[in-house]
Amino acid sequence: MKKISRKVLFEEVADALAHMIYSSELSPGEWIDELKLCKQMDISRTPLREALKVLASDGLVELVPRKGAFVKTISxxxxxxxxxxxxxxxxxxxxxxxxxxxxxxxxxxxxxxxxxxxxxxxxxxxxxxxxxxxxxxxxxxxxxxxxxxxxxxxxxxxxxxxxxxxxxxxxxxxxxxxxxxxxxxxxxxxxxxxxxxxxxxxxxxxxxxxxxxxxxxxxxxxxx
Missing domain, CATH: 1.20.120.530 (GntR ligand-binding domain-like)
Known part of the structure; x- marks a missing residue:
């Protein structure tokens, strides 16, 4: 029988961030404070940044070079x-x-x-x-x-x-x-x-x- 793989940390972080965005805890256009989130979630920046890449591919987050991540705004x-x-x-x-x-x-x-x-x-x-x-x-x-x-x-x-x-x-x-x-x-x-x-x-x-x-x-x- 094929083993059921557990969800890796960055996927759990991505789910948590998506919920924060959908519930307006993180507002459209808002800059995502990585250090603050790392402290809140008790994680390092590596899984957070991997999670942000996932959300960017889903169209929920915009990654801006040298500025960081922002919640996507629908125009x-x-x-x-x-x-x-x-x-x-x-x-x-x-x-x-x-x-x-x-x-x-x-x-x-x-x-x-x-x-x-x-x-x-x-x-x-x-x-x-x-x-x-x-x-x-x-x-x-x-x-x-x-x-x-x-x-x-x-x-x-x-x-x-x-x-x-x-x-x-x-x-x-x-x-x-x-x-x-x-x-x-x-x-x-x-x-x-x-x-x-x-x-x-x-x-x-x-x-x-x-x-x-x-x-x-x-x-x-x-x-x-």
Whole structure:
């Protein structure tokens, strides 16, 4: 039997840093204080720097010569380039999910959707977004296409830096849960074409709301 290899230290550090970035403990554009993190994590700089290389390859960190590492900032141009691709690929994930979902898969999606409804009803954006990520990741798995899953996950890591901001736009949370209802209904009905279309609309609506949120934030900064 092949031995199961344990996760090496720099991978654990990379996971910890990614969580800090996604939870906004490390903010977009922030310089990463390596000495401070080494003390916090009780590690040397070698595994930290290896971890930063991993995060740089995932698009979460930018390594600047002679200046160090910075948390990646998502620009409006990034959104313009990434979201149409995301909408197309995640639409295909939804299409394949509608074609391939088993009874167990549908039960998993229904539970996640029930949690989304609960968090939407209480306007709990942080937990809504967390379950939303789980829902989209589940669709990627149910599509049962390894290449598609890997590509969409790679893009999601980058967009994840700012994606939750779209939910703070007025009315967007209610729109989002309504879109999720249509997605789950299409998948339960086995309507692959409808699933693809509603997912594409869902992603492009995310894009427009996120762009609105970031534009307002930039304008607010200029007005100060």
């Amino acid at each position: 409006l141009q990034d959104l313009d380039e990434i979201f149409p691709i995301m909408a197309m690929l995640e639409g295909y994930c939804a299409q394949l999910s509608a074609e391939k979902a088993t009874r167990e898969d549908l039960h998993c999606l229904q539970e996640l959707h029930s949690n989304l409804e609960h968090h939407a009803a209480s306007a709990d954006i942080p937990h809504y977004y967390e379950v939303n990520t789980q829902f989209h990741d589940a669709l990627k798995r149910i599509a049962r296409n390894g290449w598609l899953e890997q590509i969409t996950l790679d893009l999601s890591r980058v967009v994840h830096l700012a994606r939750h901001q779209q939910l703070i736009v007025k009315g967007r949370l209610n729109e989002s849960i309504a879109e999720h209802r249509r997605i789950i209904e299409a998948i339960e009905a086995g309507d692959a074409d409808q699933a693809r279309q509603v997912m594409h609309v869902h992603l492009m609506n995310q894009y427009r709301a996120l762009k609105e949120s970031i534009t307002k934030e930039l304008q607010h900064g200029l007005d100060k």
